[in-house]
Amino acid sequence: MGRRNKKPKVGRPKGKEPLSEKHYRAIDMLSEGRGRLTRAQIAKKLKISRMALWKWMQRKDFQKALDKEIRRKVNEIMGKNNYRRGTLAASAISGDMRSLERVLRANDMIP
Numbered sequence: 001m002g003r004r005n006k007k008p009k010v011g012r013p014k015g016k017e018p019l020s021e022k023h024y025r026a027i028d029m030l031s032e033g034r035g036r037l038t039r040a041q042i043a044k045k046l047k048i049s050r051m052a053l054w055k056w057m058q059r060k061d062f063q064k065a066l067d068k069e070i071r072r073k074v075n076e077i078m079g080k081n082n083y084r085r086g087t088l089a090a091s092a093i094s095g096d097m098r099s100l101e102r103v104l105r106a107n108d109m110i111p
Helices: 021-030 039-046 050-058 060-080 087-093 097-106
Strands: none
Touching: 021 039, 021 050, 021 060, 039 050, 050 060, 060 097
């Protein structure tokens, strides 16, 4: 028989908007080391809900930008402290999360 009459789609289009200045401010705050703000504090500073921040953190482009910023900060710290790029540091920079965690802990960036 005939096609069903479908309701028109409402709401936002499925495609994600590019990251905004607020996204990058959140990324900067999330990538800080020890003594960093909680997610609730970050959301309050940005005047968004905690749920909105959580949703941002689920976006692949947000995660990629956050990882990139963390790597940049690790590189900066390693340069300041005159670390040689040993096996652990090189692994951390190349994306080995376990090595990255060790480097961040050694520099008091995470508890």
